[in-house]
Amino acid sequence: MLIEAEIEERKSKAITSVFKVVFPDTTNHHNTMFGGRVIMMMTETAFMTATRFCRKNFVIVSSDKIDFSKPIPAGSLVEMVGEVESIGNTSIRIRVNVYREKMREDERIQVVTGVFTLVALDDNFKPISILD
Numbered sequence: 001m002l003i004e005a006e007i008e009e010r011k012s013k014a015i016t017s018v019f020k021v022v023f024p025d026t027t028n029h030h031n032t033m034f035g036g037r038v039i040m041m042m043t044e045t046a047f048m049t050a051t052r053f054c055r056k057n058f059v060i061v062s063s064d065k066i067d068f069s070k071p072i073p074a075g076s077l078v079e080m081v082g083e084v085e086s087i088g089n090t091s092i093r094i095r096v097n098v099y100r101e102k103m104r105e106d107e108r109i110q111v112v113t114g115v116f117t118l119v120a121l122d123d124n125f126k127p128i129s130i131l132d
Contacts, residue, residue: 002131007087014053016082018045022074033072038098038112041080042066046094046116049082053092054130056120061091066114070100077101079108090127091119 002010020041022033043060050058072078078100085093098112122128 007131010053011084014049014082014084016045016049016052016080018048018080018082020078020080022072022076022078024074027074030071031074033074033076033078035068038068038072038078039063039066039114041078042096042098042112042114043116045080045082045096046118049084049094049096050092050118050120053084054120056128056130057122058092058118058120060116060118062117064115064117066112068112070109070111072098072100072111075103077103085115087130089129091117092130093117 018041026033026037028034043063046060047058078098080096080098082094082096085095093115095113095115097110099108100111101108120128120130
């Protein structure tokens with residue numbers, strides 16, 4: 001079994017940043033990014049973060065409340081940052097914060113946040129321990 005210091009080191013190494021540009025094909029009639037596209041990118045970031053933490057197969061089983069605090073206009077840079085929030089026996093919770101940057105300004109603000117729960121699976125799709 002891993003000791004707490006090893007777990008914290010793995011959490012730190014698993015922090016995952018993913019950058020995207022908001023192009024016109026990802027926007028709605030308000031010229032802002034589709035909310036569903038943001039959730040898809042957050043889900044992918046959560047999956048990558050969990051995988052980097054323990055190199056297991058995962059499925060997402062739930063998401064907690066996803067808060068959209070500000071729109072993401074076309075032409076913005078978007079950064080998703082995934083971090084391990086907590087670890088259960090077979091499940092892991094990943095917090096994903098989304099930041100918006102303007103292309104030509106030095107501004108970075110958090111615009112969306114959400115938490116995703118993933119379960120580790122073996123090759124037969126049965127839950128397995130996260131920390132084995």
